Amino acid sequence: MLLELAQSKKILFFGGKGGVGKTTISAATALARANQGAKVLLVSTDPAHNLGHLFDRKIGSKIVSLAAGLDGMELDPEETVKVHMEEITNSLHRLMPIQLRSEVDKHMKLSKDAPGMQEAAILERIAEVVEQGVKDYDLVVFDTAPSGHTARLMVLPEMMSAWTEGLIQRREKADKFAEVVRGMGRDSSMQDKVFGDDAADSDKMRESGIRKILNRRRLRFTNLRDRLADPEQTSFVIVLAAERLPVLETIELHKQLKDGKISVDGLVVNKRSPEGEGSFLAERHALEETHLTTLTKALPSIPRQDLYLLARDIVGLPALENLAKLIENNSGD
Ligand SMILES: Nc1ncnc2c1ncn2[C@@H]1O[C@H](COP(=O)(O)OP(=O)(O)OP(=O)(O)O)[C@@H](O)[C@H]1O
Numbered sequence: 001m002l003l004e005l006a007q008s009k010k011i012l013f014f015g016g017k018g019g020v021g022k023t024t025i026s027a028a029t030a031l032a033r034a035n036q037g038a039k040v041l042l043v044s045t046d047p048a049h050n051l052g053h054l055f056d057r058k059i060g061s062k063i064v065s066l067a068a069g070l071d072g073m074e075l076d077p078e079e080t081v082k083v084h085m086e087e088i089t090n091s092l093h094r095l096m097p098i099q100l101r102s103e104v105d106k107h108m109k110l111s112k113d114a115p116g117m118q119e120a121a122i123l124e125r126i127a128e129v130v131e132q133g134v135k136d137y138d139l140v141v142f143d144t145a146p147s148g149h150t151a152r153l154m155v156l157p158e159m160m161s162a163w164t165e166g167l168i169q170r171r172e173k174a175d176k177f178a179e180v181v182r183g184m185g186r187d188s189s190m191q192d193k194v195f196g197d198d199a200a201d202s203d204k205m206r207e208s209g210i211r212k213i214l215n216r217r218r219l220r221f222t223n224l225r226d227r228l229a230d231p232e233q234t235s236f237v238i239v240l241a242a243e244r245l246p247v248l249e250t251i252e253l254h255k256q257l258k259d260g261k262i263s264v265d266g267l268v269v270n271k272r273s274p275e276g277e278g279s280f281l282a283e284r285h286a287l288e289e290t291h292l293t294t295l296t297k298a299l300p301s302i303p304r305q306d307l308y309l310l311a312r313d314i315v316g317l318p319a320l321e322n323l324a325k326l327i328e329n330n331s332g333d
């Protein structure tokens with residue numbers, strides 16, 4: 001199932017609770033696809049940077065080569081927020097009257113830690129990576145941070161484009177109003193009173209500058225939203241453990257994603273207790289089956305792939321290659 005998804009989609013997201021195996025499985029799937037000759041980009045949006053731990057090397061926010069056909073990068077939230085804030089501050093400096101500069105700086109300092117700022121910045125980076133990634137690669141695989149955060153992130157493009165749209169409309173209204181006042185003032189001294197002569201021109205330039213920036217942002221978010229909501233291009237894979245709460249949380253995450261128009265096309269049940277390894281594991285295996293019955297009943301049409309708990313941790317390329325082979329061999333499941 002995993003390999004089929006990797007073959008048929010352009011963008012795959014792996015999500016789920018902490019520690020279930022998102023990083024390991026997304027990386028192994030990306031590797032399995034790269035081994036078939038595809039060009040694959042593996043991107044971590046998780047602040048914890050565990051892609052580097054998994055490959056046992058430094059990765060960072062610039063694209064590096066991880067294996068033949070497989071590149072990777074880790075989006076760094078702090079750095080992303082910093083760059084994002086610098087860009088906004090620079091544009092505002094250009095667009096606002098010079099005497100407001102210190103106000104702008106004060107405002108931006110406060111905004112840095114505002115709720116949602118980190119998500120907005122990461123989302124903007126995801127949009128950039130997706131835009132470029134689908135051009136340069138056959139497949140872009142995202143390893144995401146634990147669920148709550150990710151579900152919010154996936155519906156954010158919708159919110160952000162609605163928000164920018166609102167701003168644009170408000171600006172347009174303000175523009176029209178300004179035009180009317182300017183028109184009224186043509187034969188009188190009103191124009192001077194309201195704008196001053198030079199002020200009228202620089203105001204106009206500022207307005208069109210701001211509108212250009214807002215339009216660009218809106219386009220970026222609507223493009224991302226359209227791409228994420230297109231099941232031909234994008235799928236979300238939920239990774240989980242075969243336990244009671246994770247199963248219930250998976251059903252809930254699926255609902256949130258569906259509400260956000262994101263298509264969930266794969267469930268990976270990881271770290272399953274192996275069979276034929278003694279009575280303790282046999283008992284656990286049977287218990288897992290009952291939990292998975294709940295899962296299948298709630299989400300009957302989503303393909304599922306189970307992976308057994310392996311005896312060792314999965315660290316480094318050779319271990320990942322092994323898992324990639326397991327995923328390949330399991331692909332008919
Ligand atoms: N099938 C498996 N068998 C044995 N160990 C596994 C298996 N899958 C993952 N692991 C191990 O479980 C640990 C957690 O895996 P991983 O980092 O991929 O989870 P994650 O969901 O990305 O975690 P986080 O939410 O912290 O990002 C790692 O030590 C990994 O080696």
Ligand SMILES: [Mg+2]
Pocket residue numbers: 022023024046050143144
């Ligand atoms: Mg991880």
